[in-house]
Amino acid sequence: MTITTSYKRKSILRSAYLPIALCMVLYLGSVSFGSESNPTVQKPLATSQTPPSGIEMGLNMKFLSLSLKDSIVYALRNNFDIEISKLTSNIKDYEITVQKSKYDPTLELEGTIENDETPINSKLVGGLETTSINPFIEKGKTANAVIQSLIPTGATVSLEYNIFRDFLNPSPFSLLNPSYENYVEAKITQPLLKGAGWFYNRSLIYIARNNKKISLAQFKSKAIEVSDTVQVAYWNLVKAIxxxxxANKSKERAEDLLKKNKIQVETGTLAPIEIIDAEAGVASRVEAIISAENAVKDKEDELKKIMNFADTDIISDAAVIPTDKPDFEPKRVELKETIKIAMRKRPELLELQLKTENADMQTxxxxxxxxxxxxFTAGMRYTGLGEDLEDANDSTFSEEFQGEFFTLALEIPLGNRSARSKYNKSKLKKQQASLNVKKKELDIVVEVRKSVRQVLTNIxxxxxxxxxxxxxxxRLEVEEKKYRVGRSTSLEILRAQEDLATAEGNEAKAIIDYEISLGNLEKAKGTILDAYDIKLEEEETKT
Structure with a gap:
């Protein structure tokens, strides 16, 4: 249902509205929410606040010395998922511009030519001497220009210029032939209910800005995930080394035992069977070395894959030499403080909080x-008439012929089911977004508690x-002493050596697991990039 009321009158004030309307069109269309140059796209590459130690390459690319920090930076610069996240973040910049562009002014130009010939059935028009049917000729040319813009209150302001040239033949009653008629009209239409208000008309810009922040949070989440994956792969390579x-140390012990046994057998103080036992021990150690060397290559490939070394054949064939060594220094971890840090720093939580804000704005x-x-529509029009364009313009801008108009239009949708359904749907999405935030907060608490326990367990x-x-x-030292006095055998020595090698491996694994658990804890806190003094360029541009 549409209800329209109009009011039109002449005004004594002839010069007030037109300059104001012109300024509104030319200025308000380019306010801060409508004018923006092309965004400068910042590539969010991973950078280091302090110069990295660098990647040391050996002679003929035989080896590649890498610190953990260098490995993370290299992975962030070359990982495909990170590159995709960068592009997504850049796309969001243009989406903000798209939302702002609705405030850009538009210019509409239109021209029309009409030629009409109609028969005359009147001596009054054709002349008293007319005895035949002659054509009545009318030739019209129209040009129209309109510039208009939307402003943040929801109003549309416009300025229109129109000129019409009319030629009549015959024209017994025309004062001017041809005649030029033109007008200049300034108008503003302001919604008062639906679509009204500063927030409603800017909310899509706010949402687009939040979407940009969400993309940055997602990018940081991916960077944290990649960093954690790198540190795990790096320490696993260290563990394999x-x-x-x-294994080499165990082999040296076995070879030393074999050498001693051969000397004792030659001197007749030891049975030859002891040489066989010692040789079997050496052989088993060689097999362990072969397996360990293969494990090192496997762990190297895992790290290279994450760092995307596969694109460079020369580098991918080089051996990776980790320069960071595991250093066991027990750290005190406060659970409550760690949880507080995680709640502030986790980008996944920020992402969900921003989505909740967007859902609230949509509601x-x-x-x-x-x-x-x-x-509500209000405007004014100046009209002019002349025998040529210059006379018509002079007549128009002399402000002798001025009109004003006011319109109030009401449209009431009956039923309004579509709008109500969208509103109810948006409320449910808002509730859903709020629940996702609470669920993520609980997940973070559980993850942090688990990470803290893992650190304490590894200590x-x-x-x-x-x-x-x-x-x-x-025990090995005791067995060796007993062996020297004939109270032990080669098998017992080899067994003690094997037990020592196992214990050394277990200790190394526990220390490596402790280093990994520290990295996992930093990931759970959302501070793994800070822990390795790595920043993203997008973060640096904001500071």
């Missing part, structure tokens, strides 16, 4: 759309395995 060292928009449309494991390694070392 430590296992290889343990407010949908509520506004429940209202009926009540639009105890390191202490336990270190004690076990010390006892295994003492």
């Amino acid at each position: 430590e296992d290889l060292k343990v 407010r928009r949908r509520k506004n759309e429940l209202y009926p449309a009540l639009d 105890e494991r390191v202490n336990a395995t270190r004690k076990a390694r010390e006892l295994a070392q003492k």
